[in-house]
Amino acid sequence: MAYYRSTVLVSMDPVCIEKGALEIKEQLIKELALLKLSEEVQVLDSPRLGDPETEGPDILVYPEGSHYIQLSPATVGPIVLEHFVKGRELQQYKAQMRDVLDEELGEPKDKEIRIILENIGKIDPRNIEDYIAVDGYQALAKVLGEMSPEEVIQTILDSKLRGRGGAGFPTGLKWKFARQAPDTPKYMICNADEGDPGAFMNRKVLEGDPHSVLEGMAIGAYAVGANQGYVYCRAEYPIAVSTLNTAIEQAREYGLLGKDILGSGFDFDIEVRMGAGAFVCGEETALMASIEGGRGEPRARPPFPASKGLWGKPTNINNVETYANVPKIIHRGLEWYTSMGSEKSKGTKTFALAGDVAHTGLIEVPFGLTLREIIYDIGGGIKGGKAFKAVQTGGPMGGCLPASDLDLPVDYETLGAAGSIMGSGGMIVMDEGTCMVDIARFFMEFTQDESCGKCVPCRVGTRRLLEILEKICAGNGEEGDIEELEELSEQIRKNSLCGLGQGAPNPVLSTLNHFMDEYKAHIYEKRCPAKVCRALIKYEIIDGPCTGCTVCARNCPVGAITGERKQTHIIDQDICIKCGICYQVCQFDAINVS
């Protein structure tokens, strides 16, 4: 085989082809030949690289990983010359690695209302003047110039703004408690430790509109009487951290953070602190322990942070989205804000739609929209025409809701009553091919892994739950398992120290509640109806459709498939590890799962 020092991948996405990807490829091959590089650089097709709409036609050069975008045949020559001959990357056509994969926020769908996401993609997050041009920092100016802290708190109380981190505690009330706490100094914390799998709303806000969060924090700080703030951001979000730092620097330059903000005599500054990969740090007391430099372990409440928080001082903690709501409420007024949403939940909520839904990505809707409207009208329904099975809301501490709950309005109370939670806004849609016992096992694996280990009900209880679920998925379930799951869940929920443990049984309880049949099929009939649990399924090659193309045999990681070319192949069940790769690579639907 020839040895190439570089490989160029050309995106052959249909949109890229329409925009001239084939011409780009042809030009590339021609230019490389001209420079006698054909034997050193190979050109290959790739199904898709960046976003074809905004970046195509595009190419990716390896081993450097340089992604050149929006190409035309005329730009190919200079790139080949610079990159392969001079060994320099041509910056003007280059995209950031992260951007290659990052999905853009599309136009709002019919039933969406965008408040929190409205500026994202429209303003440059690294230029404060863009934010100021869309009335940014007007609310802060109004608060500092015209309102007393008590008036600010009253406005937020009247807006009925509730904590978007998941619990839905009234924000105004939280601020009031922190204001009333006698001790000083006081701190403002923004919880940007968005750890729920599938939830990336906060990342988008921090990366796309960081000043809205800073402004909300500054308004809150004025209301509670704090002079120092911290944004605790997870380290998995490096771009969010750097965007925030830039935003903070610029706000300081403009006198919108720091000493004597806008000549009002009010001082407030913000620092970014990073997590180091611990899910439990999203819990407020664990988060504060982490800022203080310790293990991120929660402690019992009370005392609540409002009286004893960071370094034992009164502290107000809100989530990214909660803060981002604040300037909008102040600037546009209560009447406008409270016209959106349901009776007890005002305004909007962002959600991250993920899983088996046609349009994945971020959405923002007024409270009170039904799950059906969100999944079907906005999300475009289930991918690939399959049937809906369940939607999981609220992250790993949330629950799975079945089709019969699709018409429930989405607000804090309704989701709670249905056995799930609002959570921070993850929404994972699952189609008929999902095994609910496997899903419960999966979430328990997560929770068990992320349990900090401080309290016994959570540390030992989640492990026991996981063991039982693993046993059921492995085909070894027995009489009494369901009852034990239920009893353990109840104990863990009642006795755990923090929200992680208290919410941990939710995925188990909600799947038991709505999908008991599946548990029973696993335990009593040793059958996985969704054909997911490996111990309970078998892959076989069907005689008729198999053309003997050998693709399955070549891709089988354990060599379990044998057969002559053009003859029906056979899977050796003793060797098969049920990885499902043959099923995926077969182009003739010749693999049967039973």
Place this chain on the structure above:
Amino acid sequence: MPPVTINEEETILGVRRIVNRIGATRADLIPVLQAVTNEFGFISQPAMEELSALMNLPTKEIHSVATFYRMLSTQPRGRHIVQFCESAPCHVVGGREVFASLKQALALEPGQTSPDNKWTLLTTSCLGVCGMGPVILIDTDMYGNVTPEQVKEILSRYE
């Protein structure tokens, strides 16, 4: 006492540089440990002892924090860190098959480092790019919409 190797000296100098830059208060501990992990791949015993002296904290305290967070390591790691997102949105769109393929291609289980020190396989919590799962992160390069068949090709891009 074992003789101080060049490596150990370098570690100690590096740790001093990091503490000088970031700070020596208790609240600086996590950023300092993160910087040490980034620079040396892990937090070694000599590094911990030097930190203990510089930050006036018992080594057990530093060890306790260092072992709590997933991104901090007290064990040496490979040249390339392969992280697989094990979160639900990636799981339901075929992550399990990709992970099986990844483990097989590397011949590693999560948490292990290959004998030639080239790879360390880890699982990571959600990276927030759920719209394009399954996702693999190799060092700082992110790959989305990965299929089991692509795994080998992706790994072959690394020396």
